[in-house]
Amino acid sequence: MLPEAFVSSMISERGSADALALCRALDTEPVTSVRLNPAKSAGAVLPGDAVRIPWSSHGYILPQRPQFTLDTAFHAGAYYVQEPSSQFTGYLLEASGFSGGRILDMCAAPGGKTTHYASLAGAGGLVVANEIDRRRAQVLADNVRKWGLGNTVVTCNEPSRAASLAGFFDVAAVDAPCSGEGMFRKDPASRSEWSERNVSMCAARQEDILRHAWRALRPGGLLLYSTCTFNRTENEETLRRFAAFAGGELTEAEPVALPDAGIECGRTEAFRTYRFLPHRLCGEGFFAAVARKSADAASEAAPSRPRRTIFVPADRTAATELDRYSAEPGAMRFFQVGELYYGYRAETFDLVRTVCEQMSAIYSGTAFGRIFKGRLKPEHAAAMYAGLRREQFAQAELPDDEALDYLRCGRTDPARFAEGLNLVTARGAALGFAKRIGHRVNNMYPMNLRILNK
Numbered sequence: 001m002l003p004e005a006f007v008s009s010m011i012s013e014r015g016s017a018d019a020l021a022l023c024r025a026l027d028t029e030p031v032t033s034v035r036l037n038p039a040k041s042a043g044a045v046l047p048g049d050a051v052r053i054p055w056s057s058h059g060y061i062l063p064q065r066p067q068f069t070l071d072t073a074f075h076a077g078a079y080y081v082q083e084p085s086s087q088f089t090g091y092l093l094e095a096s097g098f099s100g101g102r103i104l105d106m107c108a109a110p111g112g113k114t115t116h117y118a119s120l121a122g123a124g125g126l127v128v129a130n131e132i133d134r135r136r137a138q139v140l141a142d143n144v145r146k147w148g149l150g151n152t153v154v155t156c157n158e159p160s161r162a163a164s165l166a167g168f169f170d171v172a173a174v175d176a177p178c179s180g181e182g183m184f185r186k187d188p189a190s191r192s193e194w195s196e197r198n199v200s201m202c203a204a205r206q207e208d209i210l211r212h213a214w215r216a217l218r219p220g221g222l223l224l225y226s227t228c229t230f231n232r233t234e235n236e237e238t239l240r241r242f243a244a245f246a247g248g249e250l251t252e253a254e255p256v257a258l259p260d261a262g263i264e265c266g267r268t269e270a271f272r273t274y275r276f277l278p279h280r281l282c283g284e285g286f287f288a289a290v291a292r293k294s295a296d297a298a299s300e301a302a303p304s305r306p307r308r309t310i311f312v313p314a315d316r317t318a319a320t321e322l323d324r325y326s327a328e329p330g331a332m333r334f335f336q337v338g339e340l341y342y343g344y345r346a347e348t349f350d351l352v353r354t355v356c357e358q359m360s361a362i363y364s365g366t367a368f369g370r371i372f373k374g375r376l377k378p379e380h381a382a383a384m385y386a387g388l389r390r391e392q393f394a395q396a397e398l399p400d401d402e403a404l405d406y407l408r409c410g411r412t413d414p415a416r417f418a419e420g421l422n423l424v425t426a427r428g429a430a431l432g433f434a435k436r437i438g439h440r441v442n443n444m445y446p447m448n449l450r451i452l453n454k
Contacts, residue, residue, distance in 0.1 A: 002026060003194050006181065013232055022230070025279035030186045032065040033283075034079040035087055035112075037147060038119055039386035043078040043429025053282070054259035056087040057094070058119075061282055069451055072403045076429035077146035077384055082112040083186065085276040085283030088263075089173060089224055090116040092274075092290050095256035096222055100125040101170035102351065106159060106213050109136035111143035113175055118149045123387075126348050127152045128169070128355050130162060134362075141363040142449065148384040150343065150366040153352055155359040159208070163215040164358045167299055172213040173224040176206040176238075182228035182285025185278060199233050206238045211245060220295040222253060225271070226288040235275075235287045236268045243269035249297040253290045311335040311353055318371050325368065325376060327389045334368070340379065341368050380446050383423060383430045394418035396434065397425045406431065409450040412441045 002023055010019035036044055036058040046060055053059035061084060068074045068081055090113070093103075100122050108114045108129035117127045129144065129152055131137040137156040144152045155161075179199045183190040210225065217223060227234055243250050250270045258265070258274075262281035266273040268289065276286035314322060314334035322334045322341055332343045344352055344365040352364050366385045369378040382388060396417045398406060403426035406412050417436040424431045424445075433444040 002184065002191060005196050006184075006194060009196075009231060013230075021279045022277055025277075026185045028185065028278075030278075030284060031061050031084065031282050033059060033061045033082065033084045033087075035059045035082045035116060036079045037077055037115070037386075039149060040076060040078045040429060043073040043076050043427050045073065045427070051282075053084045053087060054261040055091040055263075056084070057090075059084060059087045069453060070404060072400055072407070072426035072431060073429055075146075075407055075449075075451075076426070076431055077148050078429055080112055080115050080143070080147070082116075083284050085182070085281075085286035086112055086226075086228070087116065088274065088276070088286065088288055089113055089175070089226055090120060092224060092256065092288060093117070093120055093171065093173075093222070096254060096290070098171065098222070102168060103127045103171040103173060104162060104165075104169040104213060104216050105129040106162065106172070106174045106209055107131065107177055108154075108175070109133065109140040111140045111147075113173065114140065114152065115143060115147040117171075117173065118144070118147060118152050121151055123149075123151060123345055124347050125151055126351050126355075128155060128162075128165075128359075129153070130155045130157055130159070130359070132156065132158060137362055144363060145367075145381045145384050148366075148381075148386040150385055150387060151345065151348065153355050153359075153361050153364040155355070155361050157359050159212040161359050163212045165216050165355065167216070167218045168354070169216050169221060170218060171222045171224065172217040173226075174206075174209055174213050175226045176202070176209055176234075178202050178206070178227040178229040178234050179231070180228060181230045182276075182287075184285070186284055199229075199231060202229075203234045203238050206234060207241050207245075210238070210242045214242075214246060214293070217293050219293055219297040219299060221293050223250075223291050223293065224288065225290075226286065228284065228286055230275075230277070230285050230287070235289070236266075236273065239268045239271050239273070239289055243271070246293075249294050251292050251294040253292045310337055310356060312337070314341055317374065321371060321374065321376055322368055325378075325382065325389050325392050327387045329389075339370055341371060341376075342366060343368050343385075378421075378433055380432050380444070380449075383432045388430070390423055390430065393421060393423040393433075395425055396422040397428070400426060403431060404451065406434065406443060406445060407449075407451045409443050409445050409447060412443060414439050414441050417441055
């Protein structure tokens, strides 16, 4: 049952016929869709009747929902399960002409948009994904590691902390916490959590987050705003209040060509807006808006002095050993943070260091592992890294049933493995490491990631 106050508000905003069509759609089954990882998608097998999402270069709607937990490609990071509408922010970014740079992703967990932005940013770009809730930030970090591009910093801070990187980002994306009306079909429990009071509270929080993201955006940079809710209070009205705050420094973004897919387009102040309604297209409820910070906006102060120094450069011996495992030798720089060595693209490391010295980062780059007796003892993240030089390891290719046993952290057949360290693969996609010692195989797959169901 939909909340009566929600139905009334939709009738007020959209008229009776359209609102009732929307409400009927919210009682139908949601679609299932994925977004392929361009760096790893060879491991993904899509059904022949999968349909391309019109606004997503690598997004597909599946004819039915498979058991993703039992698909080795899912665990390899070959795709991300992400509903169609939320993939639209990536379309806006591509359509704006973005071709690499610095992206701030606010309210980033669990990582659907973060991993999308990471693919768009490429090896020479940088994504800073912030999540205020530490538990959710850890899930975000797990998904970033699995995606395996190494161009993302995961931070866990109050939104206000992003303003310490004033004028640093080319794109600021705010996927704002909201009342979740767009999830009423996908998550029935969200209906009981909805209230008019929560709508008002969310709207106030959204404007506050936008202001902090705005400070972090450079002049000429792109501002993306999105919610998974329908109402105008959290969408157009939030944008209108923010536009009053930004004043003349907020300007229009370039118009983008849209697929003929039922997206409801509009304008609010300088923002171009896009509303997704489940009775009109193949996705959940979603709202997105885009504008720019004017090129002649007042420049913010440079980042404040570092709060701490956390990176210790790898010595020559360690760096030489680590570089053996990079598919592009010489392209990375290596640093020790605590007991682990991390790898970063040389062209972006100074940016990563700036971010990590200003914000509380819980993960960045690629955790390669420890150096023990002059040799790398790899972390799971190294196996997930798309830029790993895989021929440096013996590779144990497992059939799907045995690969699932491995992912359950169960027993594996020693005959499948070479003596010593092995990179475990299934359908050619890397899953993790295992070490054979005689007739025993030590399963090195992280226990917190293991498959629990049988």
